[in-house]
Amino acid sequence: MQTNLSEAAKKLPRAEEAERILRSCVHCGFCNATCPTYQLLGDELDGPRGRIYLMKQALEGNEITRSTQLHLDRCLSCRNCETTCPSGVDYHNLLDIGRDFVDQHVPRSTGDKLLRSGLRRVVPNGGLFKALLKSGSAFRPLLPASLSEHMPRQARPAKARPQVQHARKVLMLEGCVQPSLSPNTNAATARVLDRLGISITPAREAGCCGAVDYHLNAQDAGLDRARRNIDAWWPAIEAGAIAIVQTASGCGAFVKDYGHLLRFDPAYANKARRVSELAKDLVEVLQAQDLESLRIKGDKRMAFHCPCTLQHAQKLGGAVEGVLTRLGFTLTPVPDAHLCCGSAGSYSLTQPEISKQLRDNKLNALESGKPEVIVTANIGCQTHLDGAGRTPVRHWIEIVEEAMR
Template sequence: MQTLLSEQAALLPRAAEAESILRSCVHCGFCNATCPTYQLLGDELDGPRGRIYLIKQVLEGHAPTARTQLHLDRCLSCRNCETTCPSGVDYHNLLDIGRAVVDAAVPRPLGQRLLRKSLLGMVPNPGLFKAVINTGEVFRALLPEVLQAKLPRSVRPAGLRPATRHRRQVLILEGCVQPSLAPNTNAAAARVLDRLHISVTPISQAGCCGAVDYHLNAQEAGLNRARRNIDAWWPGIENGAEAIVQTASGCGAFIKDYGHLLRHDPAYAARAAQVSALARDLVEVLRDEPLEQLGVKATTSIAVHCPCTLQHGQKLGGAVEQLLTGLGFNLTPVPDSHMCCGSAGTYSLTQPELSRQLRDNRLNALESGQPQLIVSANIGCQSHLDGAGRTPVRHWIELLDDTPG
């Protein structure tokens, strides 16, 4: 796509990257066929091709409007289009660049500013988030239905984690919301890994991965969280940790991007690249291990929701399904398994109507084979789908854990 950046846009730190991405798009429109918002709204500007054109216009000097901002806001950043695109357009990075330029030029209404500021203050802060969840539980009956759906239906206690005792060691990201919404996920992962003679080394200084800040256009705050995590993990890496494991695929997709996002930072570029190279979704670690020795009893009929951040962001679509099938689980068919559930980080709060439609469509597909349980690989998808109050949703690692609960 022929592109001529304006003088102002040419001064942006990522100007060359934006121009390269824009030039790689051939305007074929294949992306619209798998774009969740285009499927719902049928508007060219609510599909990847249209959004690319909007960003192109802005970077070529056209003044953005509130309407431009809305169309970019409606994007889920699911990256389904990247899987579909025959030209390999790096859409999600272009979107981040475009959103930053548009937000700098178009002031948001007061309500949006307050919501985004609240999310930025609460979600990446595990202590504050837990306090909000606990307060919500106390007043659950008084809350509107939309907020009740954000509270966990039930919280499975974490149980004990094994001591660090094996030669093989990995680091693990605790996350920001998962300790409150699903504390058993990382505990179950640690127990399963321990039974495979892999110890999890706790790194309490590592916090939120930075994705929430970055995708709400607090990009420097998100990168600063990435830098703090790199600093926190580095001693463990130097001591021989073989991987940095994530049980939330949304965090994993962002950590695997640290190397790209910090490639021009002289103090962090090399270490960020190494952290990204060591980042592994839990399924990447377990699929290479002798899982038969776990003695898993596969008695449950399940449907697998493969998060967008796993199948499109990390290119691991089908990996969880293959692992569970190999262990003898009965996986029910899921039509349109490439589609997004509508969680998308904070999207369910910033775009609640579209998010709810996508969630209900996804649940209809997941439940079409009448599973007893739905499993996922990302806390956002898990809590969003479970919030509908239909078929229970858990993280798939709990199926491999022999701790009752």
């Protein structure tokens, strides 16, 4: 695709990257066939091809309107289109550049600003989030459904973690909301890894991965969080940590992008690249282990929801299913398993109507095989799907740990 960036767009730090991505798109439209919002809304501008056209128009100096901003806001950033695209268009990076540029030209409403700033204030702050969640649980019957649906039906308490005792050591990003919404997930991970001869080295200074800020167009703040995490992990990396394990695939996808996003930072480029190399989703670690040593009795019938950040961003579709099958669990079929559940980070709060439609469609697909439980690999998907009050939804590692006993 031919491009002619405006003088304003040429001054962007990532102008060359934007131009390269735009030129790689041949406008074939294959992406629309797998885009959740295009399938739901049927509007060309709510599909990847239309959004690329809107970003091209904006970056070439044409009028930027609230409508432009709205169509970009409606994108889930699920990256399904990247899996489908025959030309390898790096859509998610173009979207980050385009959204930021559009926001510089189109002021947001007061309500929109308050919602986004509130999310950025609360979600990455684990202590504040935990306090608000506790208060919300006490008054849950009085809360509107839009809030109560984002609270766990049952938060299983975290059990004791094993001591650091093995020669093989990994780091683990604890996450910002997962310790409150699903407290036992990381503890279950520690116990499973311990049985496999792997210890988790604590790095309590590490916090939010930065994705919440970054994807709400506070990109500098998101990268600052990335730098703080790199600093927190670096001593353990130098001491020989073999991986940085992620139990939330959304965080994992972003940490794996640190090397790309900080490649021009002279102080952090090399360290960020090393961190991205070490970043592993939990399933990548388990795949390579002697799973028979876990002595699992896999007697549950489950449906697995593969998060978009696992199958499209990290290209690990089928990996968790493979591990669960090796362990003896029965997995039920899931039609249209490539489609997004509608959680998409903060999307369920910024675009609630679309998000709820996508959630209900996904649950219908997941429940079609009559599973006892639905399992997933990302806390956002887990909370979003479970909030419907239908089949229980849990992290897959908790089911594995329970069967280990």
